[in-house]
Amino acid sequence: MLKKLEVDALKADLAAVTALLAARTEDDDPVGWLQLSGRQADLERALAQLETAPETRAAVALFFGGRPVLGSKGIAANFAGKAIDRYQDLLAKRYASLESGPLGDRGPVPLQANAQMLITEVARGSFGFVLEEASETTALVDTPLKQVVDEISDLVYRLSAMDETGFEAVAETLDDRLLASLKEFFKLLDDGGATLKLVEGQKEYVLQREDVERARTRADSMEIGEREQEETGIVYLLPDSRRFELHPTDAGIVRRGTVTADCLKELRGEAAAIPAEVIGRPWRVRLKVREVRQRSGVAKINHTLTKLIERV
Numbered sequence: 001m002l003k004k005l006e007v008d009a010l011k012a013d014l015a016a017v018t019a020l021l022a023a024r025t026e027d028d029d030p031v032g033w034l035q036l037s038g039r040q041a042d043l044e045r046a047l048a049q050l051e052t053a054p055e056t057r058a059a060v061a062l063f064f065g066g067r068p069v070l071g072s073k074g075i076a077a078n079f080a081g082k083a084i085d086r087y088q089d090l091l092a093k094r095y096a097s098l099e100s101g102p103l104g105d106r107g108p109v110p111l112q113a114n115a116q117m118l119i120t121e122v123a124r125g126s127f128g129f130v131l132e133e134a135s136e137t138t139a140l141v142d143t144p145l146k147q148v149v150d151e152i153s154d155l156v157y158r159l160s161a162m163d164e165t166g167f168e169a170v171a172e173t174l175d176d177r178l179l180a181s182l183k184e185f186f187k188l189l190d191d192g193g194a195t196l197k198l199v200e201g202q203k204e205y206v207l208q209r210e211d212v213e214r215a216r217t218r219a220d221s222m223e224i225g226e227r228e229q230e231e232t233g234i235v236y237l238l239p240d241s242r243r244f245e246l247h248p249t250d251a252g253i254v255r256r257g258t259v260t261a262d263c264l265k266e267l268r269g270e271a272a273a274i275p276a277e278v279i280g281r282p283w284r285v286r287l288k289v290r291e292v293r294q295r296s297g298v299a300k301i302n303h304t305l306t307k308l309i310e311r312v
């Protein structure tokens with residue numbers, strides 16, 4: 001079970017047991033008091049162990065409400081299948097862009113198998129599904145897919161929130177194909193008259209009907225333009241976080257952004273680290289420039305370093 005859901009369930013059980021225990025004394029009901037005290041201790045111990053356990057693999061719960069859902073009995077199969085498929089498509093495209101660099105306008109999405117999630121549980125209340133990372137590899141740090149699930153959860157929330165300042169934060173995550181998938185996801189929710197509660201990590205986001213409508217409107221109003229350009233400057237890299245800075249050799253603007261995995265791989269070659277003579281030196285580089293614009297005129301420009309062409 002998703003950690004937050006399991007923690008919430010244990011806390012609810014503990015509160016119920018504590019209330020029952022408070023209503024009696026050891027003298028009045030020695031057997032009941034002993035049983036409830038033991039149950040309380042077991043729950044407290046399980047809760048303490050669970051809360052301190054690391055959560056490094058991807059897991060998320062999607063709860064749906066509204067027109068497609070009939071109480072806690074069930075959910076329209078056609079809607080549920082499409083909703084899970086649209087969400088999986090978001091993960092696959094974001095995972096591919098992080099691992100392989102910006103996606104092309106067309107063609108298959110690479111590394112889809114690496115972004116595969118499994119439906120491991122059906123959650124009731126409003127009707128929902130628990131999805132967990134398919135890979136069973138034990139990780140000491142967050143897996144790449146967990147990072148992707150974190151980003152997609154944040155993206156869904158920021159597009160739906162009343163606060164307009166979230167635009168700059170989502171702009172760096174979006175590319176043209178991810179935006180197209182977001183439009184399809186919110187269109188499905190909106191046309192279906194659905195609401196969404198998303199639980200991931202320790203976060204819980206609730207999208208009511210007006211939030212879904214707001215997210216759809218924002219996604220539909222966004223346009224993305226991309227181009228490639230070459231620039232010259234002194235290159236600084238942070239390989240672990242895949243970030244770069246390009247400081248112009250003359251008066252100009254410092255470029256900051258992400259580095260593609262292919263670019264880092266080419267720079268490393270057979271070595272485990274970037275050669276020292278690469279960083280802090282002037283280079284002619286190739287950048288992919290992405291401009292995310294709202295119809296209101298607000299725009300955000302992001303840069304991705306795709307290649308170091310030659311030393312200058």
